[in-house]
Amino acid sequence: xxxxxxxxxxxxxxxxxxxxxxxxxxxxxxxxxxxxxxxxxxxxxxxxxxxxxxxxxxxxxxxxxxxxxxxxxxxxxxxxxxxxxxxxxxxxxxxxxxxxxxxxxxxxxxxxxxxxxxxxxxxxxxxxxxxxxxxxxxxxxxxxxxxxxxxxxxxxxxxxxxxxxxxxxxxxxxxxxxxxxxxxxxxxxxxxxxxxxxxxxxxxxxxxxxxxxxxxxxx
Amino acid sequence: xxxxxxxxxxxxxxxxxxxxxxxxxxxxxxxxxxxxxxxxxxxxxxxxxxxxxxxxxxxxxxxxxxxxxxxxxxxxxxxxxxxxxxxxxxxxxxxxxxxxxxxxxxxxxxxxxxxxxxxxxxxxxxxxxxxxxxxxxxxxxxxxxxxxxxxxxxxxxxxxxxxxxxxxxxxxxxxxxxxxxxxxxxxxxxxxxxxxxxxxxxxxxxxxxxxxxxxxxxxxxxxxxxxxxxxxxxxxxxxxxxxxxx
Numbered sequence: 001x002x003x004x005x006x007x008x009x010x011x012x013x014x015x016x017x018x019x020x021x022x023x024x025x026x027x028x029x030x031x032x033x034x035x036x037x038x039x040x041x042x043x044x045x046x047x048x049x050x051x052x053x054x055x056x057x058x059x060x061x062x063x064x065x066x067x068x069x070x071x072x073x074x075x076x077x078x079x080x081x082x083x084x085x086x087x088x089x090x091x092x093x094x095x096x097x098x099x100x101x102x103x104x105x106x107x108x109x110x111x112x113x114x115x116x117x118x119x120x121x122x123x124x125x126x127x128x129x130x131x132x133x134x135x136x137x138x139x140x141x142x143x144x145x146x147x148x149x150x151x152x153x154x155x156x157x158x159x160x161x162x163x164x165x166x167x168x169x170x171x172x173x174x175x176x177x178x179x180x181x182x183x184x185x186x187x188x189x190x191x192x193x194x195x196x197x198x199x200x201x202x203x204x205x206x207x208x209x210x211x212x213x214x215x216x217x218x219x
Numbered sequence: 220x221x222x223x224x225x226x227x228x229x230x231x232x233x234x235x236x237x238x239x240x241x242x243x244x245x246x247x248x249x250x251x252x253x254x255x256x257x258x259x260x261x262x263x264x265x266x267x268x269x270x271x272x273x274x275x276x277x278x279x280x281x282x283x284x285x286x287x288x289x290x291x292x293x294x295x296x297x298x299x300x301x302x303x304x305x306x307x308x309x310x311x312x313x314x315x316x317x318x319x320x321x322x323x324x325x326x327x328x329x330x331x332x333x334x335x336x337x338x339x340x341x342x343x344x345x346x347x348x349x350x351x352x353x354x355x356x357x358x359x360x361x362x363x364x365x366x367x368x369x370x371x372x373x374x375x376x377x378x379x380x381x382x383x384x385x386x387x388x389x390x391x392x393x394x395x396x397x398x399x400x401x402x403x404x405x406x407x408x409x410x411x412x413x414x415x416x417x418x419x420x421x422x423x424x425x426x427x428x429x430x431x432x433x434x435x436x437x438x439x440x441x442x443x444x445x446x447x448x449x450x451x452x453x454x455x456x457x458x459x460x461x462x463x464x465x
Contacts, residue, residue, distance in 0.1 A: 145384060149377045153367045162363055163381055166356040167388050170395040177399065198391075209384055216376040 005094030006101070012071075013102045023064045024106045030056040031114045042119050049118035050128055050179035051172075057107050057132060058168050061139040064103045065147040065164065066157050068095055069214070073151055082218055088211040096144040096207065097137070104136030124179050127188045131178040134195040135171045141206035142167050148213035171198060230307050230447045231456045237440040244437035251430035258423035275333045276420075281428040283326040285435060286354060289319035293361075294386040297379035307443075309375035310450070312382065313365060314442035318435050320358035327351055346397040353392050357385040371450055 013020055034052045035045055072078040081091050111132050115125045146164035150156035178191035227233045259277035293315040300309030330348065331341045342348065361378055368374035451457050 145380070149364060149380060150367070155367060159363060159367055162356070163360045166353050166360060166392075167384065169353060170388070170391050173395045173399045205387070209380060213377065213380050216373060216380065219373060 002090050002094035002097065005091050006098045009095060009098030010101060013098070019064070019067065020102050020106065023060050023103045024110060026063060027056050027060040027107050028110065028114065030059060032117070035117070045118045046120065047180075049115060049120055050124075050131075050176040052118070053111055053114060053128060053132070054135075054172050054176045057111075057136060058139065058165070058172060060107060061103055061136060062143060062161055062164055062168075064099070065143040065160055068099050068144060068147045069151055073218075078214070079218060082214065088214065089207040092144060092148075092210045092214065093203070093207040096140045096210070099144070100137045100140040104132075104140055108132045108136060120179075121183075124183055127182045127192075128179050130192060131175040131188070131195060134192060134199055135175040138171050138195070138198050138202045139168060141202040142171075144210040145206060145213055148210045148217055151214070151217040171195070174198075228305055228307050230310070230451055231454070233307055234444055234447050237444050241437055241440050241444075244433045244440070248430055248433035248437055251426055251433060255423055255427035255430050258419065258426060263419045263423050264417060272333060272336045275329050277423055277427045279326060279329040279333060280424055281431040282322045282329065283351065284428060285431050286319055286323035286326050286351065289315055289322060289435065290354060290358070290382075290389070291386065293319060294382040297375070297382040301376055301379035301383075306375075306450075307447075309379065310443055310446045311439070312378065313375070314439045314446055316358055316362050316365075317442070318438050320355060320362065322431070322435070323351060323355040323358060327355065346393070346399065349396045349399075350389075350393045353396075354389070357389075361385070 031052055034048065038044060038048065069078060072081070082088060084091075108129060112125045112129055115128055120128065143160075143164050146160045146167075149163065150160045153159060174191045174194050178188040178195070181191055182188040227236055255277065259274055263274070263277075265271055293312045296308045296315065297312035299305060300307075300312060327348070330351075334343070335341050361382055364381055365374045365378045368377055448457060
């Protein structure tokens with residue numbers, strides 16, 4: 001069931017490729033703005049890199065949350081999904097994973113290139129990519145709750161950032177922390193394990209909370 | 220003796236119960252604030268390390284406690300409202316949020332005033348300060364979500380979901396920022412150990428905490444009454460009230 005939703009959402013995304021590319025270019029531009037604002041001092045940039053890439057990933061993932069349910073809501077598909085006998089949680093899980101495949105995965109693939117701009121070592125690049133790979137699905141899953149709650153509200157885009165960004169903070173801390181820990185020679189294992197734990201917990205809990213929120217919003 | 224608790228889950232009967240309770244809690248709050256502030260300013264000895272500046276704890280610590288308690292209580296009421304579809308519980312949750320946010324802000328503000336002479340800086344990125352700041356964001360998110368939804372029943376339920384998600388996240392946020400960075404001193408008062416401070420200071424602080432509780436209850440009841448009137452304005456009993464007032 002989830003697979004069907006993933007397939008459908010990916011197909012829709014491929015038909016409107018500009019949406020996918022906008023998010024990716026937003027991410028690239030934000031990361032590239034920091035050296036312009038802070039100055040090209042390479043030592044400062046190297047310490048800033050994990051935080052900058054992670055904050056940009058947070059913002060890019062958040063900006064595209066509005067699209068997760070809104071087009072289905074407007075054309076009535078979402079109502080049919082709620083009426084269907086299938087478990088709504090599984091449908092929601094599919095939609096969140098599709099959101100991650102469309103917005104999260106391109107960011108993960110792009111991050112090593114951006115890391116090179118910041119003169120990160122090969123080890124740090126690997127850890128950064130691994131932390132983004134574990135962390136970005138959590139962003140999509142938690143973000144789905146906020147997207148479902150703000151469905152159809154005026155000013156929903158700004159509101160969703162207010163709801164979701166505080167919840168993203170642990171992911172940001174451990175994601176950026178993984179790179180810093182490996183740079184300090186402590187090893188990134190602990191941070192990556194915690195990110196994995198967040199991923200598993202949000203895989204179980206977030207679709208359920210999102211399904212409840214959708215039913216409230218669609219009443 | 221069987222008390223019918225469910226009688227007061229109806230907004231109409233709770234309205235009058237709250238009306239009777241508000242003066243009691245208000246008077247209790249005024250007396251306790253007076254006693255607490257007297258102990259804080261005149262009875263408690265000057266701290267040999269921190270001088271007079273430590274006296275801010277008499278408002279800082281109660282405010283910080285209240286900010287956390289009120290969030291949990293708000294989430295519990297919101298959860299009850301979501302699970303049992305009781306209107307009054309959701310109204311209570313809505314009424315608690317502004318007071319909780321006020322205490323959070325107060326804790327941050329007084330903390331900054333204390334930090335300047337003690338740590339030499341208004342703000343540090345420390346675990347407790349950061350998690351208190353995030354708590355303020357969570358309160359603001361709850362209030363702005365409810366404010367953005369026009370239908371009050373949908374606002375109640377949506378607010379309940381975000382309040383409960385926040386409760387699950389608070390321990391995660393707290394530990395993540397704690398491992399990330401820390402400077403704030405550990406808790407001086409805890410349930411498991413005997414307090415590490417002078418008895419008069421502790422008494423003053425506890426009295427101030429109870430005073431804050433009384434104040435919070437009084438203000439929340441007043442706000443709940445207003446919300447009840449606003450939402451039930453088309454019902455017969457509110458019409459009768461208006462008839463009596465004229």
